[in-house]
Amino acid sequence: EAGVVQSPRYKIIEKKQPVAFWCNPISGHNTLYWYRQNLGQGPELLIRYENEEAVDDSQLPKDRFSAERLKGVDSTLKIQPAELGDSAVYLCASSLVIGGTETQYFGPGTRLLVL
Amino acid sequence: EDKVVQSPLSLVVHEGDTVTLNCSYEVTNFRSLLWYKQEKKAPTFLFMLTSSGIEKKSGRLSSILDKKELFSILNITATQTGDSAIYLCAGRGGSQGNLIFGKGTKLSVKP
Numbered sequence: 663e664a665g666v667v668q669s670p671r672y673k674i675i676e677k678k679q680p681v682a683f684w685c686n687p688i689s690g691h692n693t694l695y696w697y698r699q700n701l702g703q704g705p706e707l708l709i710r711y712e713n714e715e716a717v718d719d720s721q722l723p724k725d726r727f728s729a730e731r732l733k734g735v736d737s738t739l740k741i742q743p744a745e746l747g748d749s750a751v752y753l754c755a756s757s758l759v760i761g762g763t764e765t766q767y768f769g770p771g772t773r774l775l776v777l
Numbered sequence: 778e779d780k781v782v783q784s785p786l787s788l789v790v791h792e793g794d795t796v797t798l799n800c801s802y803e804v805t806n807f808r809s810l811l812w813y814k815q816e817k818k819a820p821t822f823l824f825m826l827t828s829s830g831i832e833k834k835s836g837r838l839s840s841i842l843d844k845k846e847l848f849s850i851l852n853i854t855a856t857q858t859g860d861s862a863i864y865l866c867a868g869r870g871g872s873q874g875n876l877i878f879g880k881g882t883k884l885s886v887k888p
Contacts, residue, residue, distance in 0.1 A: 666819075704781070704865050704878025705820070718873045751818060764869075765825065766876065771818040 666769030668754050674775045680742035683772045687736070687756030694731060695766065696739050697753040705753055711737065744776045779804045781868050783879035790856055791887050798851040798882045800866035808874060810842050810849050813865040815881065820865055856886045
């Protein structure tokens with residue numbers, strides 16, 4: 663079974679440029695997460711989707727970040743304009759609840775470097 | 778504010794050593810504690826703990842949760858170089874039931 667797919671794997675851009683990341687979750691997983699992981703830190707949640715609905719976007723910096731999950735399957739995360747401090751690894755995860763237990767499966771992430 | 782604190786932040790051992798990684802948490806509406814192993818990029822799931830005192834084992838790895846003292850440990854026996862990774866601890870809770878991650882423990886196993 664294919665895992666969570668993310669692209670691109672690496673992205674280098676200049677500040678003030680826009681950037682977009684794509685995620686395809688595991689088939690059948692209704693819940694999708696975007697995390698940001700800074701160097702030496704654990705992942706921090708940006709947004710969580712249940713199907714196509716963003717149920718928690720309280721940690722998403724909405725002045726420059728946006729996300730969508732049309733049709734409740736794959737998702738994109740966009741930053742416009744990017745700032746130097748946005749350099750990080752952006753992780754996508756998906757999950758399925760079975761018997762009341764939820765396990766998140768992570769994709770390989772996109773490493774963003776803003777110059 | 779919900780938080781998860783891991784210690785040590787980094788650890789260097791030799792093959793064959795046994796290591797214990799620590800995780801303490803302060804998470805409102807706590808539901809469960811999870812351990813992940815992160816090599817290169819994608820964290821991979823190791824354990825989920827919901828009940829105190831019940832050890833979970835997978836090969837040379839084991840973990841236990843103490844809900845009274847609000848901590849968990851991850852043990853790795855007979856370490857191998859392939860165990861080198863960052864080990865992340867996360868508490869599930871808060872108002873939305875999301876995962877709150879610690880900073881991780883970077884384990885390096887030398888041959």
